[in-house]
Every structure is written in C-alpha cells, then in structure tokens.
Amino acid sequence: MSANRTASETVRAVRLRGARRARLIVAGLAIALVALFAGSLAFGDPVYSPADVWRVLTGQFVPGASFIVGELRLPRSVLAVVAGACFGLAGVTFQTMLRNPLASPDIIGITNGANAAALFAIVVLGASGLVVSLGAVVAGVATAALIYALASSGAAVGARLILVGIGIAAMLNSVTAYLLVYANEFDLQRAMRWLNGSLNLATWDGVALVAVPFVVLAPALLLLSRRLSLLRLGEDLAAGLGVPIEPTRRLLVLVAVGLAAFATAATGPILFVAFMAGPIATRLVGHRGSPMVPSALVGALLVLAADLLGQYAFGTRYPVGVVTGALGAPFLIYLLIRTQRTGGSL
Amino acid sequence: MTTTLEAIVGDAVKTRRPPWWLLLGLLALVAAVFLSVAFGARVVSLGEVWTALTTDSESVTSAAVRSRVPRTILAIVVGAALAVAGVVLQAVTRNPLADPFILGINSGASLLVVIGIAFFGAATMPLYIVFALAGAALAAVFVYAVGSLGVGGPTPLKLALAGAITTAAFTSLSSAILLPRIDVMRVFRFWQVGSVGRAENSDTLLVLPILLVGTVICALSARSLNILALGDEAAAGLGVHVTRVRLGAAGGAIILCGAATALAGPIGFVGLIVPHLCRQLVGADHRWLLPMSAIAGATLLTLADVVGRVLGRPDEIDVGVVTALIGAPVFLWVVLRRSGSRA
Numbered sequence: 001m002s003a004n005r006t007a008s009e010t011v012r013a014v015r016l017r018g019a020r021r022a023r024l025i026v027a028g029l030a031i032a033l034v035a036l037f038a039g040s041l042a043f044g045d046p047v048y049s050p051a052d053v054w055r056v057l058t059g060q061f062v063p064g065a066s067f068i069v070g071e072l073r074l075p076r077s078v079l080a081v082v083a084g085a086c087f088g089l090a091g092v093t094f095q096t097m098l099r100n101p102l103a104s105p106d107i108i109g110i111t112n113g114a115n116a117a118a119l120f121a122i123v124v125l126g127a128s129g130l131v132v133s134l135g136a137v138v139a140g141v142a143t144a145a146l147i148y149a150l151a152s153s154g155a156a157v158g159a160r161l162i163l164v165g166i167g168i169a170a171m172l173n174s175v176t177a178y179l180l181v182y183a184n185e186f187d188l189q190r191a192m193r194w195l196n197g198s199l200n201l202a203t204w205d206g207v208a209l210v211a212v213p214f215v216v217l218a219p220a221l222l223l224l225s226r227r228l229s230l231l232r233l234g235e236d237l238a239a240g241l242g243v244p245i246e247p248t249r250r251l252l253v254l255v256a257v258g259l260a261a262f263a264t265a266a267t268g269p270i271l272f273v274a275f276m277a278g279p280i281a282t283r284l285v286g287h288r289g290s291p292m293v294p295s296a297l298v299g300a301l302l303v304l305a306a307d308l309l310g311q312y313a314f315g316t317r318y319p320v321g322v323v324t325g326a327l328g329a330p331f332l333i334y335l336l337i338r339t340q341r342t343g344g345s346l
Numbered sequence: 347m348t349t350t351l352e353a354i355v356g357d358a359v360k361t362r363r364p365p366w367w368l369l370l371g372l373l374a375l376v377a378a379v380f381l382s383v384a385f386g387a388r389v390v391s392l393g394e395v396w397t398a399l400t401t402d403s404e405s406v407t408s409a410a411v412r413s414r415v416p417r418t419i420l421a422i423v424v425g426a427a428l429a430v431a432g433v434v435l436q437a438v439t440r441n442p443l444a445d446p447f448i449l450g451i452n453s454g455a456s457l458l459v460v461i462g463i464a465f466f467g468a469a470t471m472p473l474y475i476v477f478a479l480a481g482a483a484l485a486a487v488f489v490y491a492v493g494s495l496g497v498g499g500p501t502p503l504k505l506a507l508a509g510a511i512t513t514a515a516f517t518s519l520s521s522a523i524l525l526p527r528i529d530v531m532r533v534f535r536f537w538q539v540g541s542v543g544r545a546e547n548s549d550t551l552l553v554l555p556i557l558l559v560g561t562v563i564c565a566l567s568a569r570s571l572n573i574l575a576l577g578d579e580a581a582a583g584l585g586v587h588v589t590r591v592r593l594g595a596a597g598g599a600i601i602l603c604g605a606a607t608a609l610a611g612p613i614g615f616v617g618l619i620v621p622h623l624c625r626q627l628v629g630a631d632h633r634w635l636l637p638m639s640a641i642a643g644a645t646l647l648t649l650a651d652v653v654g655r656v657l658g659r660p661d662e663i664d665v666g667v668v669t670a671l672i673g674a675p676v677f678l679w680v681v682l683r684r685s686g687s688r689a
Contacts, residue, residue, distance in 0.1 A: 102492075102507040107514060150678060159503050160681060163443070166510045167677040170448065170614060174670030177539040181664065196521060271518050275511070316526040325518025332492055332515060 015288070022285040022294075029284070029297040033081070036304050040077045041069050043308070076202040079266060080307050080320070081300040082211050084273055086263035088299020089221055091274025092281065092291050093256035096232050097249065098158045101335070104275035105144075105260045108165025112172040113143025114264045118194050119179045123187050132194070133209055133265040140261030143168060148253055157249070158235075197270035197321025199307050210266040217255050218296070224252055225290040271325035273302050279335070364634035367627045371641035375422070378648040382418040383411050386655050420545035421651045421665065422644040424606045425616055427557050429643020431602040432617020433624075433635055434564050437571040438596045439490075441502040442622070442680055445673075446482075446603040447614030449505065450512035454485020455607040456538065457516040463530050464523050471549045475556065475608045482604030486596065488512055540613030540666025542651055549609060556605045561640075563598030567591060568632035575630065613666045615673020616643055622680060 041053045048065050055062050056069045091104040105111055117139030121127040127135070147168055151160040176195070183191050193200070227248050230238045239245050260274065280302075281294035303320060306327070310318035383399075384390045388410045390398070398408035399415075428446060435444040446452050458481030462468035468477060493500040493508035524531045570591040573581045578588050606613070620643045621635070628634040647665060650672065654663035 100504075100507065102504070102511055107507065107510050150682065162503060163506055163681040164678055166448070166506050167674045167681065169510065170677070171670050171674035174539065174614065174667045178664060178667040181539050182661075192521075192525070196525065271514060318522065318525065322518060322522045322525060325515070326522045328511070328515035329519060332488075332511060336491055336495065 018286060018288045022288050025284050026294055026297065029294060029301065033297055033301050033304070036301060036308075037077055037081060040080070040304055040308055041073050044068075044073065044312070075204050075207050076199050076307070077304065079202040079207050079210065080199055080303045082207065082214050083263040083267045083270065084277075084300035084303030085218070085296040086210060086214055086259040086299070087270060087273040087303070088277035088281070088295040088297070089218060089292060090256040090260035090263070091276075091299070092278035092295035093221060093228065093252055094274075095278045096228055096291065097252055097256075098162060099232060099234075100158075100162065101279050102275075103162050104272075104278070105256065106269060106271055106274050107169070108162050109147055109167075109169035109172065110140050110144045110165070110257055110260055111264055111269045112169040112176070114140035114261055115195060115269060116172040116175045116179075118265075118268070119176050119183075119191050122191050122194065123179045123183045126187070128190070130205075133206075136265040137261045140264060141257055143172070144253060144257040144261075148250075152246075193319065194268045195321075196319040197268040197324070198319035199267060200319065202267075206266045210262045213258055213262040217258050221252075221255050221259070222290070222292055224248070224255065225292045228252060229290060268319075268321060270303055270306075270321045272328040272331065273299050273306075273324050276324075276327065276331050277302060364628035364631075364638065368634070368638055368641065371638060371645065375641055375645045375648070378645045378652070379418055379422070381652045382421065382648050383414045385652050386410065386414055416545040416547045416550070417542045417651065418648060419547065420542045420550050420610060421648040423550055423554065423557060424542065424610045424613065425643040425645070425647025426640040427560065427602040427606040427643075428613060428616040428647070429620035429624075429639040430561060430564050430636055431599040431606070432643075433621040433632065433639045434567065434571070434595050434599040435617065436621055437574060437632065438592050438599070439500060439502075439505060440575075441500075441505055443502045443506050443618070443677065445615060445618035445677075446599075446607075447612060448509050448618065448677070449486070450489045450509035450516065451482050451485045451600065451603045452607050452612035452614070453513040453516040454481040454483075454488070455479075455604050456612055457481055457520050458484070459537070459608070460520045460523050460530070460534060463534065464527055471552055471608070475553060475605060478608035479556075479601065479604035482600045482607065485512060485516065486600050537611045539664045540607075540611040540669070541664040542610050542647070543662060543664065545610075553605045553609050557602060560598045560601035560605065563594060564602070565636060567595035567598065568636055571595060571632045572630075611666060613647070613669055615669045615677065616647055618680075619669075619673050619676045620646055622676065 038050065038053065041057075042048050042050060046064075046068075048069060052062050052065045053069055056065050056074075062069075091106075094103050094105050094108070095101050114136040118132050118136040121132045121135040125131070147161060147165045151157055151164040180188065180191060180195075227238075227243050230241055230243045231245070231248060231252075232238075233241075235245055263270075277295045277299035278291060281291050281298045284298075285291070285294050302324060306323040307320040310320050310323040380392070380395065384392070384395055388407065390407050390411055394407045395411055397403055398405075398411035401408075432445050435446065435449065436442060438444075455478040458477040459468070459474055462473055462477035466473070466477075468474060489505065489508045489512050490500060492512065493505035495504070495508075520534075524534060570581075570586050573584050573586050574588065574591060576584070581591075582588050603617075620639050624635055624638045624642050628638045647669070650668040651665045654665050654668040657663055657668075
C-alpha cells in the first residue's frame with residue numbers, strides 16, 4: 001500500500017498529521033489556560049476549594065469568598081487573560097507582517113507612545129483613572145500613525161517601519177525618563193506602577209476597557225489572518241497572489257495597534273508578552289495554519305502565570321510586567337542558542 | 347607600497363579642507379564653553395566671566411560662573427568621548443545607525459551599575475566605572491550576537507532592533523532589582539537620564555585616564571578603519587588583520603561609552619549625529635573625522651546642556667533629554683534618506 005502511494009498523497013498525509021498536531025496543541029493550550037485561570041481564582045491567601053470557587057462563579061453567596069474571589073481575583077484574572085491575548089495577537093501580527101521576530105509593538109515605539117502620554121497625564125496633569133487610560137490609547141494610536149506616515153513612502157516599508165519606530169521610541173523613552181526625574185514622591189509611585197505594567201488595580205471597568213475592543217478587533221484580525229500569512233511570503237509574491245498590499249497592511253497595523261493600545265491602557269505595558277507569545281506559539285504548532293489563536297492563548301497564559309509568580313513566588317510582590325520583563329533577556333539568549341544550533345534563520 | 351596604499355585610500359575617502367573645519371570647530375567649542383559658563387539661572391556678561399575665572403573674586407556672579415565650570419568640563423569630555431565612540435562603532439559595524447545608545451551599550455552599563463549599587467554596595471566613582479565598563483562590554487557582545495542572528499549577518503536593521511530589545515530587557519531587569527529597594531531607586535532615577543548637572547571635577551579627573559586610553563586606541567585604529575571601509579576582502583588583501591582591527595577599535599569605543607556613561611549616565615544620539623555631520627564637513631577619512639568628531643561632540647553636548655538650562659529655567663532639562671529630542675529626528679533623517687533596499 002505505502003509503496004504505491006503517490007507523492008501528493010504523502011504530502012497530504014504529512015500535512016494532515018501536522019494540522020492534527022497543531023489542533024491538539026491548541027486544545028492543550030486552551031485546557032492549560034482554563035486550569036491556570038481556575039487556579040488563579042482559588043490560590044492565594046486564603047486558598048479556597050474548587051467547590052467554593054464554582055459556587056461564587058455561579059452566583060451563589062459564599063462568606064468571604066464572594067468578595068475575595070468575585071470582586072478581587074476574578075477581575076484580575078479576566079484582565080490578565082484578555083490583556084495577554086491582546087498583546088499576543090498584536091505581537092504576532094507585527095512579527096508576521098514585518099517578517100521579523102524581534103519586531104513587536106513594545107519595541108518599535110507604539111507602547112512607548114502610550115507610556116509617555118500616561119506619564120504626562122499622571123505627573124504633569126495629576127490625572128488618574130480613565131483620563132490616563134484614554135490618553136494612553138490615543139497616544140499609542142497617534143504614535144503608530146506617525147511612524148506609519150513617516151515610513152510608508154517608497155519601497156521596503158517593513159524595514160523602515162521598524163527603524164523609524166526605534167527612533168521614535170528612543171525619543172519618547174527619554175521624555176518618560178525626564179518625567180520620572182521631576183515627579184514628586186506620590187506621583188513617582190503611581191508612575192512606576194504604570195510603567196511596570198500591573199494588575200493590582202484590576203476592576204471591572206478596566207476589564208471592560210480592554211474586553212470591548214478585544215471582542216471587536218480580535219475577530220477582525222482572524223478574518224485578516226489569511227492575507228497576513230500571504231504577506232509573510234513577501235510583498236511581491238503576495239501582490240501576485242492578489243493581496244492588496246497597502247490596504248491590508250494599513251488595516252493590520254490599525255487593528256494590531258488598537259489591541260496593543262487598549263491593553264496597555266488597562267494594565268500598563270506588560271513588557272515582552274507581545275514579543276514572546278508569537279515565537280513560542282510558532283515553536284509549538286509549527287508554521288501550519290494561522291498563528292493567531294495559539295499566540296493569543298500563549299499571551300494569556302504568559303500574563304496569568306507571570307502574575308501568579310509575581311504575587312506569590314518571591315519575598316516581594318512584583319508587578320506582572322517586571323516578571324515578564326525579566327524573562328526578556330533569557331528569552332533572547334534562548335533564541336540565540338536555538339538559531340545557532342539549528343542554523344536556520346530566526 | 348605605502349604610496350599606492352595611500353593612493354587607494356585617498357581615493358576612497360575624499361578630504362575637503364579639513365584643517366579649516368577643525369579650526370572652525372575649535373572656535374565653536376570656545377564659544378560654546380563661554381555660553382555654558384555665562385548662561386543659566388543667572389546670566390553673566392563676558393567681562394564678569396573673565397573676572398571670575400582669573401581672579402578669586404567672591405561676588406555672586408563669580409560663584410555662579412565657577413559653579414558652572416565642572417559641568418562644562420564634563421560636557422566637553424563626555425561629548426567628545428561619545429562622538430569618537432560613535433564614529434568607531436559606525437565604521438566597525440559598517441552601520442550608519444550605530445550609536446552607543448541605539449545599540450544598547452549604555453543600558454548594559456546602567457544595568458551593571460544598578461547591580462553594583464544593589465548587591466555589592468558600590469557607592470564610589472571607581473566602582474561605578476568598573477561596573478559600567480563591564481556592562482558596556484557585556485551589552486556590546488550581546489547586541490552584536492543577537493543582531494547577527496539569521497540570514498544576512500548583522501545588518502543595520504537587525505543591529506538596531508537587537509539594541510532596542512536589549513535596552514528593553516536590561517531596563518526591565520534593572521527595574522526588577524530596583525523596585526523593592528526604594529532607597530536605591532531614589533539615587534538611580536536621577537542617574538537614569540543622562541545629565542552633566544551633578545558633575546564633580548574629582549570624578550571627571552578620575553575617569554579621564556580611562557577615556558584617554560580609549561581615545562588613543564581609537565586614534566591608532568584610524569588608518570585601519572579607512573582601509574576597512576573598502577570592504578573586508580580588500581582590507582585583508584592590503585594586509586590588514588580585519589578581525590583584530592575590528593575587535594581593537596570596538597574595544598576602544600566600548601571603553602569610551604562605558605566610562606562616559608559612568609560619569610554622566612546614558613546620553614543618546616551624540617554618537618549618531620556628530621559623525622554624520624562631520625562626514626559632511628571633512629569627508630570620510632578617519633584621521634580627520636576622529637578629531638573633528640571629538641571637537642564637534644564636545645561642542646554639541648556643551649550647547650545641548652546650555653539649551654536645557656535656558657529652556658528649563660529656573661530648573662533645567664537634563665542634557666540626555668535634549669540630545670534625544672535633537673537626535674531622534676536626525677536618526678529618522680538617516681533612516682529615511684537611505685534607499686530602502688539597504689536598510
């Protein structure tokens with residue numbers, strides 16, 4: 001039987017096996033996410049039994065647990081999942097579109113715009129809450145628009161998008177550093193909390209701020225993901241296959257920036273989640289199919305796990321962004337070693 | 347042999363009356379120094395500056411002038427060091443976007459200084475310098491390794507990205523160390539934005555020999571860097587040890603960046619703007635480009651410091667912020683001017 005197999009049948013069989021493997025891994029990631037989510041509700045001080053957690057979730061009143069699980073831990077965990085998914089989606093979109101695993105929105109200027117605006121609102125205007133968040137969203141989108149406008153004339157837009165982004169990011173970072181120097185003690189603490197990306201102040205308002213855009217933008221991104229994977233083949237080839245390059249890219253940037261900006265507004269910049277989610281997801285499921293769903297799941301898992309680690313694993317309670325940020329350098333080293341060994345490109 | 351070599355190199359690197367530009371640069375530096383001691387919260391006239399510097403007058407204006415001397419000296423030293431380092435880094439990596447700040451070398455120096463303060467109780471300038479130099483070297487190697495990943499070797503694009511990512515990674519490691527240590531944080535946040543305002547002559551004097559060593563190494567590499575500009579193979583054919591020259595010159599640049607960062611904190615874009623400007627003026631011959639850049643770098647940083655003091659009155663805007671606000675547009679100009687295919 002196998003000797004008579006034609007080449008195309010073999011290819012199809014291998015593809016099928018790959019697709020099945022990818023589906024299994026996505027299912028595994030989803031189960032892991034649900035388990036970790038449940039764990040994050042039950043674990044802490046005090047620890048509640050799964051039965052108690054379930055009763056709170058189904059709306060029954062449990063003394064103590066109703067407040068701690070329902071009002072404190074639930075919004076925090078939901079925010080972690082949704083923001084993580086946003087970061088993961090935004091990151092993988094940029095990385096795929098620009099065909100560079102290092103090109104995530106927190107490196108090429110978009111998050112930096114949101115940071116500078118939020119700090120300006122906190123330190124100079126003395127604002128808090130919604131003003132800071134909205135300022136961050138507007139500034140994130142405006143920064144992206146500026147970068148895009150500067151970079152998008154002529155050929156090789158991708159490369160210039162990255163470089164212009166880095167230049168703008170460096171400028172905005174120095175503004176941020178300046179604002180930190182002149183902040184008074186009280187504002188300094190709030191500013192640092194923002195800059196480090198934290199879920200400590202998670203409320204249902206914050207969840208809504210990021211969940212509503214997520215519900216709108218994530219499906220839009222999934223619809224675009226076929227075009228995105230064609231864009232990955234290179235601009236010429238994609239254009240040859242009938243993808244309208246410029247409109248597609250504009251749409252992708254808009255959606256991805258929207259996701260990143262709203263997530264940043266709700267939690268502050270949770271560094272490197274956007275950067276790490278895509279490569280991890282691709283490593284797990286391979287290049288078959290769209291990397292979108294796995295990246296979103298990996299992003300959510302990363303934020304949730306990092307938040308748990310930050311809260312309970314060390315003597316001090318670290319904000320989630322510090323934990324994910326500290327993962328950045330080891331992850332780069334891992335990428336280095338892996339590419340050295342396999343000899344492939346990134 | 348020497349004559350043919352000179353002919354080839356002379357062809358490759360056009361020189362355009364560099365001595366005059368050098369002289370003009372020196373005049374500009376003198377003017378900048380005058381502005382730097384005269385301007386500030388209190389503006390002082392030329393005559394009063396002269397009185398303050400030559401006599402031991404006790405008047406308020408004299409005191410104001412003398413209090414501005416250390417920061418002026420520091421701005422000159424650090425500006426020259428960063429500009430020379432920028433020239434060398436751009437030549438060694440053949441990358442027009444190379445700058446100690448963009449390449450993340452400053453962030454390595456910052457991280458190790460934080461580690462030094464937090465874990466080894468480093469509180470004096472000599473220790474800062476040791477940690478800053480080690481951090482600069484570490485970051486340079488790391489960024490170059492990350493930037494060389496994948497096909498095509500270390501392109502300007504990949505090096506810039508690797509620098510940005512390394513900066514982000516090192517910065518967040520710093521904040522992970524700083525966050526539970528409010529006392530260290532209070533000291534460090536002032537150091538995190540590059541500034542010459544807290545200058546002490548004793549510190550500058552201490553670092554000066556190290557900066558001189560770095561400068562001498564870079565100066566000795568000038569001729570080899572010219573030949574390197576012809577391409578690795580041509581340079582090897584002309585008898586240059588390409589790897590040795592690269593490592594040596596980069597080592598000199600790293601010493602300069604590390605020591606400058608230890609003194610003034612991370613100051614960006616001086617190493618980017620100045621070489622590009624000076625190449626327009628004196629051409630690409632490193633024997634002229636290096637001294638011209640040193641003078642122009644000193645002038646630029648001194649002027650940037652004056653601008654920060656004038657704009658920020660009665661307080662001041664740190665010089666690192668000023669250079670970033672001037673420098674980022676120059677960075678964008680370099681990026682956008684280059685044809686996209688080479689980026």
